[in-house]
Amino acid sequence: MNPGSLQIELMCELERLCYPETLAYDTFMMREFLREPGMLLVCEWHRGELVGFQLSDRKRATIITIDVHPGYRRQGIASRLMHRSLQILKAFHLKRISSQVAVDNISSLMLHFKFGFKIRQRLRNYYGFGNDAYLLVLEL
Ligand SMILES: CC(C)(COP(=O)(O)OP(=O)(O)OC[C@H]1O[C@@H](n2cnc3c(N)ncnc32)[C@H](O)[C@@H]1OP(=O)(O)O)[C@@H](O)C(=O)NCCC(=O)NCCS
Secondary structure (H helix, E strand, O other), X not given: OOOOHHHHHHHHHHHHHHOOOOOOOXXXXXXXXXXXXXXXEEEXXXXXXXXXXXXXXXXXXEEEEEEEOHHHOOOOHHHHHHHHHHHHHHHOOOOEEEEEEEOOOHHXXXXXXXXXXXXXXXXXXXXXOOOOEEEEEEEO
């Protein structure tokens, strides 16, 4: 997986728009992720602007992040990203895929439920003290 520097910058810009500073992946972390084998990156563009992307890790069978630009939400972009990612992951014969979502992130939880993910476990303090996540799993 080898997107250029400009694309990585655009992805990190989206991260900053989507998450608090402490949780957004910076350029260094994004590069590290993308260097690893088995990474799957699916992007949505609109008139040359990166409006969404989903990064998944095929080897660990987990979704790393899904970002949609705030100005482009509720238009089905995340659904398209998720659909395409899951299709590719299925083609690699993965049996299940997991995802971690903050317990108060209703839009992301609803997105995952729409695709059939089920809550497997509550992960205490996953995003720092007092900020729990759900471990969600989809049997493919
Ligand atoms: C979560 C996120 C990716 C959804 O992106 P999106 O493009 O708006 O999602 P879609 O338009 O494809 O909606 C898919 C489903 O998600 C759910 N959903 C999305 N936004 C929602 C909201 N504000 N409230 C309730 N449900 C919502 C709905 O079930 C929707 O399906 P429907 O349109 O058939 O009802 C987007 O809000 C985002 O980038 N949030 C910030 C980053 C983030 O939290 N990422 C997930 C980390 S695990």
